[in-house]
Amino acid sequence: MDKHVILTSTESKEPSFFYGYFIVVFAFVVMVMMWGTSYSFGVFFQPLLEEFGWTRAVTSGAFSLSLLLLSLFGIVAGKLTDRFGPKIVVTGCGFFLGLGYLLMSQVSSIWQLYLFYGVIIGIGMSTAFVPLVSTVARWFVKRRGLMTGIASSGLSIGTLIIPLVANWLISIYGWRTSYMIVGSVALVLIILAAQFLRRDPGQIGQSAYGEDEWPETGDAKALGLSLQEAIHTQQFWMLCVAMLCFTLGLGAILVHIVPHAVGLGVSSASAAIILAVIGGAGTVGRVIMGSACDRIGNKLSLGICFALLSVSLFWLLPAKELWLLYLCTAIFGFGYGGISAVISPTVAELFKLSSHGAILGVINIFSEGGSAIGSVLAGYIFDATGRYQVAFLVCGTMSTIGIILTSLLRPIRKWAGTNP
Numbered sequence: 001m002d003k004h005v006i007l008t009s010t011e012s013k014e015p016s017f018f019y020g021y022f023i024v025v026f027a028f029v030v031m032v033m034m035w036g037t038s039y040s041f042g043v044f045f046q047p048l049l050e051e052f053g054w055t056r057a058v059t060s061g062a063f064s065l066s067l068l069l070l071s072l073f074g075i076v077a078g079k080l081t082d083r084f085g086p087k088i089v090v091t092g093c094g095f096f097l098g099l100g101y102l103l104m105s106q107v108s109s110i111w112q113l114y115l116f117y118g119v120i121i122g123i124g125m126s127t128a129f130v131p132l133v134s135t136v137a138r139w140f141v142k143r144r145g146l147m148t149g150i151a152s153s154g155l156s157i158g159t160l161i162i163p164l165v166a167n168w169l170i171s172i173y174g175w176r177t178s179y180m181i182v183g184s185v186a187l188v189l190i191i192l193a194a195q196f197l198r199r200d201p202g203q204i205g206q207s208a209y210g211e212d213e214w215p216e217t218g219d220a221k222a223l224g225l226s227l228q229e230a231i232h233t234q235q236f237w238m239l240c241v242a243m244l245c246f247t248l249g250l251g252a253i254l255v256h257i258v259p260h261a262v263g264l265g266v267s268s269a270s271a272a273i274i275l276a277v278i279g280g281a282g283t284v285g286r287v288i289m290g291s292a293c294d295r296i297g298n299k300l301s302l303g304i305c306f307a308l309l310s311v312s313l314f315w316l317l318p319a320k321e322l323w324l325l326y327l328c329t330a331i332f333g334f335g336y337g338g339i340s341a342v343i344s345p346t347v348a349e350l351f352k353l354s355s356h357g358a359i360l361g362v363i364n365i366f367s368e369g370g371s372a373i374g375s376v377l378a379g380y381i382f383d384a385t386g387r388y389q390v391a392f393l394v395c396g397t398m399s400t401i402g403i404i405l406t407s408l409l410r411p412i413r414k415w416a417g418t419n420p
Contacts, residue, residue, distance in 0.1 A: 082134070305336075
């Protein structure tokens with residue numbers, strides 16, 4: 001009887017005092033800074049080309065290297081978060097990220113570009129997604145998709161705001177001083193936000209939101225697949241390849257859409273707005289599709305998002321007017337944001353929570369690998385043909401393959417007869 005009274009009292013206070021909502025807020029802040037600064041690379045791209053005369057493929061290679069290291073160190077960051085929590089992990093990586101941007105202001109040769117941006121910033125970015133969404137998944141059972149969508153919308157908000165700010169700073173102070181300003185702000189805000197992150201509700205004596213309604217975190221935690229078990233399932237590899245198909249287009253668009261638009265005669269200021277359109281639409285996509293996956297399921301939500309990506313990438317082939325570029329990239333941004341919000345709940349549904357960070361970290365290798373390949377491939381295609389159309393065609397085709405793979409996802413047999 002006393003236990004019932006205590007639970008009832010706790011539930012009545014949960015909407016106002018549940019610390020999980022603060023986890024969502026601070027994860028959002030970290031994502032704004034990490035991804036907003038990262039996807040500003042397209043704005044700094046042209047000034048770097050003009051000053052040093054490097055090819056587009058070589059210059060975008062530094063961005064690709066950072067994505068590869070992000071994914072590799074993301075596994076380590078995910079495992080460390082599973083064990084120690086996100087506070088110390090995000091703090092350390094926030095320091096590396098800020099340091100990398102400060103050093104970028106001193107770049108004078110290609111090896112420095114690859115060291116400062118590719119290596120140091122790549123390590124700093126390793127907590128930009130996996131540890132944060134994995135932490136949110138531990139705090140929420142009910143509304144997991146929605147809360148993951150809200151937290152990960154920081155990625156889109158960052159893409160919406162920071163490239164525009166960076167473009168404005170470059171126009172006034174030049175790219176070197178702009179990198180110093182960006183690095184300083186990122187260093188301070190990320191480290192401050194990290195101090196409020198906690199691994200799971202048990203650390204402060206709370207329970208995951210909705211645990212009493214959807215009993216998952218007890219037995220399911222104990223039964224959850226380890227990383228070693230997960231990699232022996234078809235579902236794991238389907239998700240890995242599907243995420244590679246998704247991010248191949250993501251890397252190509254985020255690095256090359258601005259120079260593509262400029263090549264069509266669009267001003268640099270208007271071209272920078274394209275990244276803001278992607279960011280804004282991505283925010284809407286994360287919230288709407290994050291909420292939708294709680295209602296219609298993760299599989300259908302992923303399929304819808306992949307379909308939107310395919311449509312937008314194929315539509316970019318003939319698009320030459322600015323309003324069409326805005327429309328195509330808005331559709332792309334919605335689909336991209338939706339996939340980013342749904343992937344963590346999908347992993348939690350299929351493999352449960354015991355090794356969620358580590359499993360998501362390995363899947364993220366394929367995600368960032370796709371972005372790395374996409375950015376370099378698009379640059380190489382442009383260097384060879386003088387156009388981006390073939391790159392958009394390849395990326396649209398890969399997104400179509402992603403639709404097929406997500407349609408084939410099935411529940412893991414180990415969970416048959418257990419609570420979802």
